[in-house]
Amino acid sequence: MTTTARGGAARTAVAVPRARRRPGLALGGAFLALVLAMLAGVWVGALPLPPGAVVVTLLDRLLSPLGIGVPGALEGTQAAVLLELRLPRVLLASLVGAGLAISGAAYQGVFRNPLADPYLLGAAAGAGLGATLVIAYSPVQSVGPVGIVPLAAFAGALVGVGCALVLGTAAGGSHSPTLLLAGIAVAAFLAAAQTLVQQQNTEDLREIYGWLLGQLGSSQWSDIVLVLPYLGVAGLVLLLCGRALDVLAVGDDEASSLGVHPGRLRLVVILAASLVTAAAVAVSGLIGFVGLVVPHIVRKLVGGSHARVLPMSLLVGGAFLVLADLVARVVLAPAELPIGVVTAFIGAPFFAGLLWVGARRR
Amino acid sequence: MFGSSHCATRSTSPALLALPAALALVLTGCGDSASDDEQAAPSSSADGAFPVTVTGADGELTLEEQPENIVSMSPSSTEMLFAIGAGDQVEAVDDNSNYPEDAPTTDLSAFTPNAEAIAEYAPDLVVLSNDQNGIVDALDALSIPTLLLPAAETLDDTYEQLETLGDATGHAEEADEVISDVQDRIAAAVESVSTDVEGMSVYHELGPELYSATSDTFIGSIYSMFGLENIADGAPDAAGGYPQLSAEYIAGQAPELIVLADTVCCEQSAETVAQRPAFGTLPAVQEGRILEADDDIASRWGPRIADFAESVAAALQG
Numbered sequence: 001m002t003t004t005a006r007g008g009a010a011r012t013a014v015a016v017p018r019a020r021r022r023p024g025l026a027l028g029g030a031f032l033a034l035v036l037a038m039l040a041g042v043w044v045g046a047l048p049l050p051p052g053a054v055v056v057t058l059l060d061r062l063l064s065p066l067g068i069g070v071p072g073a074l075e076g077t078q079a080a081v082l083l084e085l086r087l088p089r090v091l092l093a094s095l096v097g098a099g100l101a102i103s104g105a106a107y108q109g110v111f112r113n114p115l116a117d118p119y120l121l122g123a124a125a126g127a128g129l130g131a132t133l134v135i136a137y138s139p140v141q142s143v144g145p146v147g148i149v150p151l152a153a154f155a156g157a158l159v160g161v162g163c164a165l166v167l168g169t170a171a172g173g174s175h176s177p178t179l180l181l182a183g184i185a186v187a188a189f190l191a192a193a194q195t196l197v198q199q200q201n202t203e204d205l206r207e208i209y210g211w212l213l214g215q216l217g218s219s220q221w222s223d224i225v226l227v228l229p230y231l232g233v234a235g236l237v238l239l240l241c242g243r244a245l246d247v248l249a250v251g252d253d254e255a256s257s258l259g260v261h262p263g264r265l266r267l268v269v270i271l272a273a274s275l276v277t278a279a280a281v282a283v284s285g286l287i288g289f290v291g292l293v294v295p296h297i298v299r300k301l302v303g304g305s306h307a308r309v310l311p312m313s314l315l316v317g318g319a320f321l322v323l324a325d326l327v328a329r330v331v332l333a334p335a336e337l338p339i340g341v342v343t344a345f346i347g348a349p350f351f352a353g354l355l356w357v358g359a360r361r362r
Numbered sequence: 363m364f365g366s367s368h369c370a371t372r373s374t375s376p377a378l379l380a381l382p383a384a385l386a387l388v389l390t391g392c393g394d395s396a397s398d399d400e401q402a403a404p405s406s407s408a409d410g411a412f413p414v415t416v417t418g419a420d421g422e423l424t425l426e427e428q429p430e431n432i433v434s435m436s437p438s439s440t441e442m443l444f445a446i447g448a449g450d451q452v453e454a455v456d457d458n459s460n461y462p463e464d465a466p467t468t469d470l471s472a473f474t475p476n477a478e479a480i481a482e483y484a485p486d487l488v489v490l491s492n493d494q495n496g497i498v499d500a501l502d503a504l505s506i507p508t509l510l511l512p513a514a515e516t517l518d519d520t521y522e523q524l525e526t527l528g529d530a531t532g533h534a535e536e537a538d539e540v541i542s543d544v545q546d547r548i549a550a551a552v553e554s555v556s557t558d559v560e561g562m563s564v565y566h567e568l569g570p571e572l573y574s575a576t577s578d579t580f581i582g583s584i585y586s587m588f589g590l591e592n593i594a595d596g597a598p599d600a601a602g603g604y605p606q607l608s609a610e611y612i613a614g615q616a617p618e619l620i621v622l623a624d625t626v627c628c629e630q631s632a633e634t635v636a637q638r639p640a641f642g643t644l645p646a647v648q649e650g651r652i653l654e655a656d657d658d659i660a661s662r663w664g665p666r667i668a669d670f671a672e673s674v675a676a677a678l679q680g
Contacts, residue, residue, distance in 0.1 A: 047614030077643045081610045084639035140629075202473035203458060207628065210571040210606075217572060217608060220639055335597035335605030336572075 026302045030315035034094065037319040041090035041326050046334040047081050049074065057082055089219040092227070092283060093325040093339075094318035096216070097290055099231045099280040101317020102310055103273035104291025105298070106238050109245040109306050110269045111176045118277040118291035121183035121270070125190035126160020127153040127281040132194045132208050136201035149211065150226060150282040157278035160190055165270065176266070214287035214340035216325050223283040230279035234272040235314065241269050242307035249306075287321070287340045289347040294320055300354060320347075416530045420498050420510035428532040429487035429507075433480055435472045436491035439511055440465050441664030442524050443489070445540050448531035454483045461658065461666070477501055487530065514580050514663035521545070524665070540665055547668035551675040552587050559678050560589035565607075565617035565646070568661075569624045572607045579603040580663050581623075584671055588678065593617055613640045619677060620646040621653045623660035630654075653677040 042058070043051050053074050060070040061083065074082055100118050107116035119125075130152035138148055164183040172178030198208055244265050247255045252262045277291075298312040321343070328342040415424045431453040434440040440459035443452050455465045456472040470479055472492065477500035480488060488501055488508045501508045509530060514520045521541045528537025564585050566575045574594035575582045582603070585592050593615040597605035624630045632652040635641055646652055653673060659666045 046608045046611035077613055077616065077640065080640035080643050081613050085610045085613065088639070199471070199474060202471065204627065205473075206569055206573065207571070210569065210573075215571060217606070218570065329608055332598055332601045332605070334607055334611035335601035336608050338606075 026308070026312060027315070030312055030319070034315050034319040034322070037322040037326075038090050038094060041093065041322045042082065042086045044326050045081070045086055045329060047078070049078055049082060053078075054082060058087075084221075085219075088221050088224055089216055089325065090322055092219040092223050093216050093322045095224065095227050095231055096280045096284045096287065097294075097321025097324075098314045098318035099227070099235065099276040100287065100291040101294035101298075101313040101320070102235055102238055103276045103280075104317075105295035105306070105309050105313040106241070106245070106269050106273040107291075108295055109249070109309070110266050110273075111180060112249065113176070113180070114296070115292070116180075118273065118280070119286070119288070120180070121164040121274065122160030122186035122190055123157040123274055123277045123281065124160075124286050125187040125194065126163075127157040127278065128212060128286065129190045129194040129197070130154070130156020130159070131211050131285075132197050132204075135207050135211065136197055136204050150223070153211075153285075154278045154282035156190075157281050158274070160186055161270070161274040161278070165267075210338070211285045212340075213338035214285040214343075216284055216328075216339055217336055219283075227279045227283045230275050234275040234279075237272040238269065238276070239310055239314075241265065241272070242305075242310045245269065245306040245310075249304075285340070287343055289343045289351075290317055290321055290324075293347040293351045296351065297354065300358070412532065414529050414532075416509065416526050418509040418526065419512050420493070420508055423507055423509055423530070425487065425507060425530060427486075429485075429530065431483060431485045431487070432531070433470070433483050433485040433488045434459060434465075435470065435475060435480070435497075436489060436511070437461070437658065438491060438514075438662040438664040439489040439523075439527065441662060441666060442527050442540075443531065445665040446524060446528050446531070446533045446537040448527065448533050451531055453485060477504060477506075481506060489527070515578075516580065516583055517548070517667070519580070520663045520665075520667060523663075544665050544668045548584075548587070548671040551668070551671040555588060555675050555678045557589075562590050562619060562678070563593050563615060563617045564590040564619040564621060565593050565612055565615070566621045566660075567624055567630070568604065570628050570630055572609060572612065573604055574607050576603050576605065581660060581670075584667070584674065587671070588674060590619065609638070609640065613644065616643075616645055618645045618649070619651050619653065620644070621655055621660070621674070621677070623655050623657050625654045626657040651677060651680070 039055075043049070043054050053072060056070055057073040057079060060073040063070060073079070103118040104116070107118060107120055108114055110116075111120075131149050133156075134149050134152035138152075140148060164179065164186040167186060168179035168182035171182060198205065244255075244260050247258050247260045248262055248265060255262050255265075280287075294317040295309055295313050298309050298316050302308045302312055321339075324342045324346055325339050327346065328337045328339045331337050331342075412428055413424055413426045415422055417423070428451075430451050432443065432448070432451050434443055434452055434455045436456065437459045440452070440455045441461055443449060444462050444465060449462075449464070452466060454468045454470060456470045456475075457467065458472055459465050459467060468483075470476075472490075473494065475490070475494055475497040477497060480497075480501065481504050485506055488506055490497065490508060490510050491512055493510060498508050498510060509526070511523045511526065514523065521544070524537045524541050524544075525534070528534040566581060566585070568574060574597075575592075576594045576597065577583065577586050577592045582592055582594070593612065594605055594607060596611070596615070597607065620635060622630045622632075622635070631654055632647075632650070635652060636647050641647055655670065655673060659670050659673075
């Protein structure tokens with residue numbers, strides 16, 4: 001699919017302004033931003049750590065498999081905080097942010113709708129119901145080293161998207177407005193079911209509420225192991241679909257004539273984006289606004305071509321969530337703010353500002 | 363949503379509240395007004411002396427007769443009612459009231475209370491800790507007497523509520539006995555611990571999301587009595603009395619005592635805490651000073667708070 005799409009993408013790219021034709025530079029800048037954000041993320045925290053020692057310790061752990069030891073590394077509680085708490089948390093934030101942003105960009109492309117976000121089609125409502133059911137009724141909370149709540153959220157998100165797809169396809173093929181409406185119906189039903197379960201189990205409210213707001217505070221290395229394969233495989237699929245999505249943007253008939261099968265492409269993109277979303281939700285709860293706002297920021301930077309928006313969203317989304325998590329840790333330190341609150345608080349005004357600036361330019 | 367929401371109070375004007383009480387007095391109590399006035403004064407009534415006037419957060423309430431059909435919509439109130447010997451008068455309790463065992467549990471929801479469902483039990487007194495969904499006004503409209511006893515912020519609040527319930531149910535003397543028993547047991551628990559523990563740091567956990575409770579909360583006041591240093595107090599006021607702490611802050615504070623109030627809800631234990639990242643190095647974990655408390659006992663402001671104080675003392679001795 002991707003090889004046939006390449007010719008079409010080259011043609012559509014002609015419309016992109018000259019200033020936006022340096023994807024390498026933009027990608028490099030975004031990658032640098034992500035690295036800097038992650039360094040800031042491991043440095044800042046409730047327990048003050050000397051920045052020099054942080055870098056030394058990270059280098060030491062990186063090089064120790066090669067038999068090289070770096071003197072001056074942290075030890076004891078400080079090392080444990082850095083390596084067992086901060087590092088997995090920052091890595092997880094970058095993975096979740098990257099996953100939500102790229103699936104947001106993919107949804108917006110495939111539905112040709114600027115308001116599309118990763119939680120479309122019942123992914124969030126399904127994950128919420130799955131997590132709530134397990135918190136309320138499950139006699140066990142973990143299977144081996146893996147928590148059962150993430151697994152249930154993952155399954156719930158897939159069930160939600162699956163229902164929307166089946167309902168939407170049955171009602172009108174892959175015609176996107178029909179699919180969106182099916183998603184809304186499924187989401188409303190699942191959300192209602194979740195509220196019902198919640199009302200029946202008020203003693204679990206705090207836990208459910210905490211999960212719904214999104215949390216990275218309890219990040220562990222096992223969470224990263226859980227999310228990485230999905231983000232890796234499905235993310236790669238999305239990246240490869242970028243050019244085909246550009247062709248699709250011209251229109252279904254034109255895309256068909258260029259060798260892109262619109263229906264099949266939509267299904268692949270929706271499935272891949274939903275899988276990434278489900279994995280992200282499973283380990284972090286519902287973190288809003290990243291998947292909606294990051295692709296828009298990226299498009300302002302590099303133009304509308306999906307071949308650029310998708311990889312850029314991956315990097316910018318990662319950096320954005322790492323910084324948002326840093327803010328969540330700092331604002332009320334040593335208390336924490338739910339990260340979903342921070343992403344909306346930072347994202348919404350920033351987004352509104354972008355819209356305002358854009359409107360004035362026109 | 364939790365903790366602080368219990369503080370919701372009603373804003374009905376005192377005049378409106380007094381009206382039904384005054385009417386009731388006019389209708390039934392005209393005959394011997396002299397003795398009535400004397401006995402209606404709060405706290406002066408002896409056992410079985412009705413009418414009696416008590417004060418809740420929803421204003422003054424005058425009960426003409428000893429209530430025989432009480433509905434308790436709060437687990438703490440249920441525990442208090444049974445402790446002071448008013449259990450026989452309790453007709454129904456809400457779905458969260460799981461102690462004592464012989465409490466007549468129903469599916470009445472304290473979270474989304476329904477006036478009609480409560481009215482079905484034909485109560486002559488409803489005790490609530492929360493005015494959710496305008497339930498107090500709704501019960502007023504049905505002429506059902508209500509007593510709003512919100513979440514205690516101090517131990518004195520608990521004693522006051524026991525006294526109020528004692529007066530309202532005709533068990534004033536037993537309530538006084540329960541109060542002095544609780545006071546004695548807490549004092550003895552504090553006494554039993556060596557003064558060496560003063561300044562020892564404690565982390566109270568409400569959930570695996572690391573929500574905690576500061577010294578400004580009811581449960582936090584217990585730790586203050588033992589002279590313990592509560593690590594949640596490092597959180598700014600803006601975080602409320604129940605801040606969500608970060609794991610690395612807890613690790614950095616190196617608490618010497620950890621109290622788990624999430625053993626039932628969330629299956630936390632000394633073992634699961636030791637397995638958490640970076641928690642293995644904490645003094646409380648290494649010295650095995652982790653109290654696996656019962657969630658309910660550690661979150662209600664009823665008489666079982668003495669049990670909790672005793673278990674804290676045991677953890678500090680051990």
